[in-house]
Amino acid sequence: MGSFSIWHWLVVLLIVVLVFGTKKLKNIGSDLGGAxxxxxxxxxxxTATDTPAETTATPQVANQTTADKATIDVEAKTKS
Structure with missing residues (x-):
């Protein structure tokens, strides 16, 4: 690849711009930068939120017990 001159790379760049267009290349660049x-x-x-993640698990369990009270058990029970 080192044998390619600057003119080869300019031709490749020109073909890429002609195929994709400048607007699409700009959008791809901004999307990549945002990512x-x-x-x-x-x-x-x-790295900063490793310890607070443990504290956020506790309210989820509390909310889950509240949700369990409102759910209906679907196991069929036989009448004796």
Whole structure:
């Protein structure tokens, strides 16, 4: 690949721009940039929120017991 000159890469770039168009390439670039930024934020938040994740599990259990009181048991019971 090192044997390609700058002119070869310019021709390839021109063909890519003609095939996809500048607007679509701009959208792809902004989507890729947003994904990288989101990934970096997620990695930063993931290391900072390891301990609070344990505290958020407790309210879910409390909500689950409230939901269990409202549910109907579907097991059939025989009359004796």
């Amino acid at each position: 990288v930024k989101g990934f970096k934020d997620g990695m930063k938040d993931g």
